[in-house]
Amino acid sequence: QKEVEQNSGPLSVPEGAIASLNCTYSDRGSQSFFWYRQYSGKSPELIMFIYSNGDKEDGRFTAQLNKASQYVSLLIRDSQPSDSATYLCAVKRKAAGNKLTFGGGTRVLVKP
Amino acid sequence: GAGVSQSPRYKVAKRGQDVALRCDPISGHVSLFWYQQALGQGPEFLTYFQNEAQLDKSGLPSDRFFAERPEGSVSTLKIQRTQQEDSAVYLCASSFGLAGGPYEQYFGPGTRLTVT
Numbered sequence: 001q002k003e004v005e006q007n008s009g010p011l012s013v014p015e016g017a018i019a020s021l022n023c024t025y026s027d028r029g030s031q032s033f034f035w036y037r038q039y040s041g042k043s044p045e046l047i048m049f050i051y052s053n054g055d056k057e058d059g060r061f062t063a064q065l066n067k068a069s070q071y072v073s074l075l076i077r078d079s080q081p082s083d084s085a086t087y088l089c090a091v092k093r094k095a096a097g098n099k100l101t102f103g104g105g106t107r108v109l110v111k112p
Numbered sequence: 113g114a115g116v117s118q119s120p121r122y123k124v125a126k127r128g129q130d131v132a133l134r135c136d137p138i139s140g141h142v143s144l145f146w147y148q149q150a151l152g153q154g155p156e157f158l159t160y161f162q163n164e165a166q167l168d169k170s171g172l173p174s175d176r177f178f179a180e181r182p183e184g185s186v187s188t189l190k191i192q193r194t195q196q197e198d199s200a201v202y203l204c205a206s207s208f209g210l211a212g213g214p215y216e217q218y219f220g221p222g223t224r225l226t227v228t
Contacts, residue, residue: 044203099171101143
């Protein structure tokens with residue numbers, strides 16, 4: 001079992017709809033959770049981070065964390081074609097120091 | 113500059129050659145990380161520096177990989193006797209805080225290494 005798992009997609013979403021991305025992790029000692037967006041051929045760009053159970057909203061993005069169930073999700077509201085990218089979930093564990101453990105990413109396609 | 117910079121952006125090496133990849137972190141960032149990203153995969157951790165100290169090198173795949181950050185700023189990732197399986201994008205990231213803190217990492221543009 002991989003430490004961080006994501007559905008590889010592609011997740012096809014009509015423009016204006018909500019895109020829902022999920023990520024599960026195996027280590028209950030995980031403390032910090034990050035969502036990065038990566039356009040093809042570019043480097044990962046931080047979108048959001050979350051540390052506490054519940055929801056965190058930033059503009060059109062909402063991150064949701066459920067530590068009991070060991071999953072973190074990202075919602076993208078009013079999806080735009082410019083949101084088409086790969087979304088990487090990353091986890092930081094105190095026992096593992098400062099490094100990030102990434103999932104394989106979910107590719108999102110927003111169709112006009 | 114305002115962000116993390118890496119050079120070269122692209123490197124083609126013949127199998128068996130040595131390569132050196134450079135990373136300039138964001139000014140003032142204490143922590144520096146190297147990741148390897150294979151095509152279609154998420155980045156995988158290679159090594160971590162806090163200032164000039166290499167605190168974690170557990171992700172380096174073999175002893176052909178070596179990283180240094182002698183003055184606590186610029187870092188170099190060196191790969192000796194390159195193999196085809198080393199072909200990947202090498203990403204450098206920096207972070208303001210120290211180990212264990214909730215500090216986000218900012219990535220550079222990466223170096224795409226192709227070993228022929």
